[in-house]
Amino acid sequence: MSAKARFMKKLQEQQPCHNGFANKGEADIAEFCQRMDQLQAQMTEWLDQTNIRIESSPALLSECLIGGKTFNVPAISLFYEERKIKFTPVFLYAQGVTGGVDVTFCPEGRAIPLRRLFMRSAEDSKNWTCNPADRPAASRSPFNEDTFFETIDCLLPDE
Template structure:
């Protein structure tokens, strides 16, 4: 066995990869991180060949329902000219939902909240969404069609 192989094996033994989590919160945080990364990959695919560029960002959340723990999760920003839409994680747990992202338009003259996406809502395990400010109701399934409807304000009128 080479020195490199021994080193890498020893390193792996120091930090074994395990999908087992000590708490549901740890599993939900890991799922939120993964699902946001997958969401960005979908956006990259949907936007291929356009002048809109995506940027990965980082957000620190403090979740009081799990003892005030702070943790980092990725966010996503779409850029077109002087406008952007930021998909910013805002909480892990809310009434009937797990993992919430707020989509806001940032234009030279204003910042406007547009939509909220939910990693899980009710019995839905796929991304769902609703307009910002809507309380309750039944969030709609998030897909490519919903995505392009959401980002329409990115283009100037």
């Protein structure tokens, strides 16, 4: 463990815990689960009066930065006819971001990456942000209604 990591760990242990959680990791896990539920509710609202079906399922994550702790976070799948897009939680912590979700189009057993969402980032600590999957170093943009519909456009077959 680096000197910085030891210092940060010691500093975190000195700070009082909030919201009844034993540590920041537990609070972030709870927030990640809550934000995924909220994201699904938002998608349900956006897709009201469509034939697109939404399902939730557990995704098991293991986070090395909190002692290898394993936990479930809701994953979201959108279905239209035989097509599916998955919103799969993939990590809790990464450099400068918290709560990473891969968005993948799954036609005929294949997996085509579309975007990566971030629950919190340096650019926005309160709203979801995203990057295109093919440009992970691109600056993050808001994940809003327009971005959502651009992302799921591939659910509809080309005529």
